[in-house]
Amino acid sequence: MAVRTLELNVPTAGKSEMLDITGDIENALKESGINEGIINIFVPGSTASVSTVEFEPGLEEDVPRALDKIAPFGPNYAHHATWHDDNGASHVRATIMGPGITVPFAEKKPILGDWQQIVVIDHDTRPRERKLVLTIIGD
């Protein structure tokens, strides 16, 4: 058994736009030297999430639209009074969706459905450079 901690840096667009990082995760696993186990993908930061999706243009619209119902972007957040900030909705979305996921892998490849990609969803109100932490544990 071994553990490897890696960093992955990606540019994101914000407003809950999704970014497909499946290829990066596949590369990290290939290079890790670990064959079978789990990979935890975590965002240090309080306005982004990690999940999976069938990554295609329709759902790239549908997922942010559903999040607009739970926490619409706009002025009505107590958070804004604290920092004179505009991203209360971003924080709320990130807390409800959570900061990361854990994905199984075998033969150095993530075990995913045929139409399932791993995505970072950046809820912030502006483009950012995001650091993700990948922790690979296995044999």
Add this chain to the structure above:
Amino acid sequence: MAVRTLELNVPTAGKSEMLDITGDIENALKESGINEGIINIFVPGSTASVSTVEFEPGLEEDVPRALDKIAPFGPNYAHHATWHDDNGASHVRATIMGPGITVPFAEKKPILGDWQQIVVIDHDTRPRERKLVLTIIGD
């Protein structure tokens, strides 16, 4: 420390109906030979989720009903234009809830509350055979 990867196949009903898999998880842990650690339960596929619930008939109605508010089944999804599909709501629900959970165990038993069961929630619009991946890591 050891890692074991298992597959669990279950028939699901769809439309976010929940299926109690606690007994299956208990059996997998018993047979794994690993005493203490974590079990990751993951759905390869982009229209289902894993979570916990007090599994009883009232909540079997209440949970899908709350998801209807976030992403109602119906025609208004850009996803449908991509594939002439009808399950945009299923994808959105799965992405927001995430594809899996990680549960601690000790003495080969999951550490759960007295009224807490582990469930697969299949959001798809039709019954399916679902494959789940169980990854057990521990001592």
Add this chain to the structure above:
Amino acid sequence: MAVRTLELNVPTAGKSEMLDITGDIENALKESGINEGIINIFVPGSTASVSTVEFEPGLEEDVPRALDKIAPFGPNYAHHATWHDDNGASHVRATIMGPGITVPFAEKKPILGDWQQIVVIDHDTRPRERKLVLTIIGD
């Protein structure tokens, strides 16, 4: 590689109020003797969640308010018919947000953003003593 399972007991307020447990997690990691890996933070119980947030007074209001939209507290839950209970909303929130998260750590410290804290969110309708299970796995 080693695994350590610990228990953390905290008093919670209910109604989705968030409790910052970052200090407790830092202490657990310091005392674990494990340097690098992941920590799983899990609530045995079906009416609470774990997530991360920028813990400040504004978001302490905003997060519960967004959850009120998904599952408002009140009488309209089938769960209440089963147990003559009043916490249907609490269960629904817990199932949608999930029962725990997994956080990476290095040099015995959780890898978090500068403005990111780990919180328990107790959705129940009354104050409780909550037991959390912490599972630390790493080298």
